Amino acid sequence: MSVRGRIAAAKAFLFGDSARAFGTLSLALLALLTVVPARDYFRDWRGVQKQYLQLIHGRNDAPALTRHFQGGVQQIWLPEIGVVDRCTTCHVGLKESTLTDVRTQPFRPHPPVPHSLTEFGCVLCHRGQGTATSVADAHNSSSSWEEPILPARYLESGCGQCHIQPLTGTPKLNQGRELLARYGCVRCHTMRAPDGTKRTGTDEPPSLEHIADKTSREWIAAWLRDPQAYAGSATMPNFQLKDDEIRDIAAFLIAQSQPYRSQKASEPAPVPSQDDAVIQQGASLYGESFCASCHAVQNAAGLLVGGNLGPELTRVGSKVKIDWLADWLRNPAIYDPASAMPHYRFDAKQIGLLVTFLSSKTDSDFTGTAKAAAAEPKQIERGRILVIERGCASCHAINGLKAPEDFAPELTEVGSRPLSRILFAPGVPNTLPDYIAARIRDPRSFGDTLKMPRFSLPQPQVDAIVTALLAQTARAETLPASMRIPARKPSDYRPAGRAGKLMDEMRCFSCHIINGRGGTMAPELTYEGTSVQRAWLVNFLKNPNTLRPALIRRMPRFNVTDAEANTLADYIMTAWQTPDFEGDASDDLRFTAADVQSGRELFYNKYACQSCHIIDQSKDKGYVGPTLTQVGSRLTAPWILHWLRNAQTLRPGSLEPVWNMNDADARSITAFLMAQKGAPVKEAARK
């Protein structure tokens, strides 16, 4: 039979008469109608739920698990935060704490986190399409999917949408935010926290208004070529400039510079000695002055030793001019009134030694020996244009230039930037985190004309910055204000009067927190007046001896006079008092020998304080906390008493555990500690 014949026969069979046609059409309609429920029947999640039931079948905890199980599409709906999450349709075991042995997805229980699924849903932290009910739609997988699941390494970004204040459990997010502030990112890019406050930098880019007095054109050129070659720890990025651009910028910076002092220093600048013995003396003074608490120097093994509050000094001799260095050591405020460096009050001999030591730290490989030829006006003008184009004034003060506003694109919502608005460089996977990471690692791969400099950061730091940037979402701004954990308000506490002026000169706030303001290197001093005895304080200010033998960061000696020490002590003893000590005046604490003896027992046996503190140099060894050999001449009795009850209320963040000690024990230990007088302290003459 021919094909045509067959078709004709089939036609006759199906539509031969009206009854047949009606029957055929009805059957076709029925078939069509079954497609919809059938498609629904074969959805991903049904299979998954079946697998789950098989998985829990026969387990010991099956009855409870079966009771918790609810079939069908599940949904977490939280209209006020815009969450419609159906993830729990497949991720059935998320809330089952007994399933911890199950390690295959989608049935693993959710690891413990401080927030509940029912209050926060899933996509707020994990991203992905909450409303989807198929595996591919929910997680993404094809490239360029607008809302793919967030890779686990960036998970902490979810926390950052509400938590503006750092959290102990989110080290990566905290680190990323620190880096954004420390590497000057926020100086070019505006970034607002979800509550609208602008993120600010913690770096202090130096002013370039007097740069010609501090360093040479050759050094500026070498620095611009590769800042990390001068100091591996430098935060200045590499602007990837061409040689002639570097030459012109250096020429302009020198040309715009103005002298920082109207007349010459009264004392002549010291001449650095080439004598090794003098250099050694300078090195010793550098050590005694605890310069290393803030400044790092590379040791012979290439490791950085020292703090990072001030710049690294490994090659400082190649950088600074002798006159400038002597002036800086005399008083940093002469050159930079806002510097974090204290006024040390060194005498002329000490300045000479330090100048000798520091100027010996040179590296001829860095600057080379060639002198730069005199700059032409054309070069200077071109340098000025380059400085404006590159936005140098966003960070540095430069004569005649204003800091540009909104120099670089705002990043407040960079964490939710739509992929359709992103131009990917070749080789970069088409996801937002990969895009941000590539922009940080090598901005120029996105185009030669891009102005963004290159930051040489190791992968974990790039991950941290990406995490912090991914927390900058549009959603974070629309979340209800009640969900936000705001940042602590910065304090602008400034002590007044003569003492205040002295504290400013010695830059106490660079290291100590007092009334909410200051650095974190040294102990908080908000209640120091309640804590210590006046005679000890005066002595300590004049000659800071170390209280913690294991610490490498120590309080430097500022060479203060008796009168200055007394002024400071008067202020501290009066103003830095805790209001909570009513009824504990030290007169009421009269201790007997029996108190001291029982305190000793408690100290050594019941509370084992010698684990961290030393009373008897010959047998105690603990050095987590301060040495207590002379604590009876240092601290006040009420302070010790309260400290033993709860040190955290007196100095939040102290390592001292909260003992909640009963009154009798606390009183006895206080008696024992107050009996540790050490050698008598002679008070400096009061004026």
Added chain:
Amino acid sequence: MKRTGMRASFLVLCAALLTISACTRHSGAPGVTPRAFGTALVSVSGEKQFAGVGSQLEQPLVLQVNDAKGVAVAGAVVRLSAAGGAFATPREGLTGPDGQFTATITLGGAGGHYQIVASSPTASGQQIFMRVDESALGYQEMLGAKLNEIHCIRCHDPESTAERVSNMDNLTAKPHAFTDGAVLNPMSAADLTSIISHGGVAVNKSAEMPPYGSMLTKQEIAALVAFLRAVADPPYLAQGVNYASN
């Protein structure tokens, strides 16, 4: 009719063969050619680290290929594979002049143990294997890790750094390192919680361990216990060692 059927089945067979051979080549053929062969793989450094889920481990994994005399072999091939979303960069390569191969390890997205399998071909065409354990910390374990750095590490870590001198040797009763699974694994979570909350005396141990029950919250103490379970070596065996898998 019969001929078409035969042709079809032949085509299917060819396709199957092609697929199999393609797969085999994909998994078996080396991307780098060995210039030398060793007989043993040893780990130099980078084992038993921990990092947050999905993160790169801080220290690279350094492996060495040795010959039968225990001498390092340069130019031997090392391949690294891992399951559960963990991966090594690079995944394979030749050992350097010192006989060592260095790779960075990125952990998978779920908390728990990850096993990195290193292999190196021998002269006879066989493979030598070595397994390296790393752990990924979820939120709770990471919180514990950070609390450890603040409160515990000075006494519980025997290693000193310039910034932090260990206090362990100054104590009469030596604290246990948190990685000391042999001692800590048999202790129940309730006992550990009790020691952290009420001090060593809570279980008739040294008073040198102070009580932290008023300083840390219940959640924080649970996080510390979770952290020391996560880094225990040998691994905490409450549920058997489970390596992450896809």
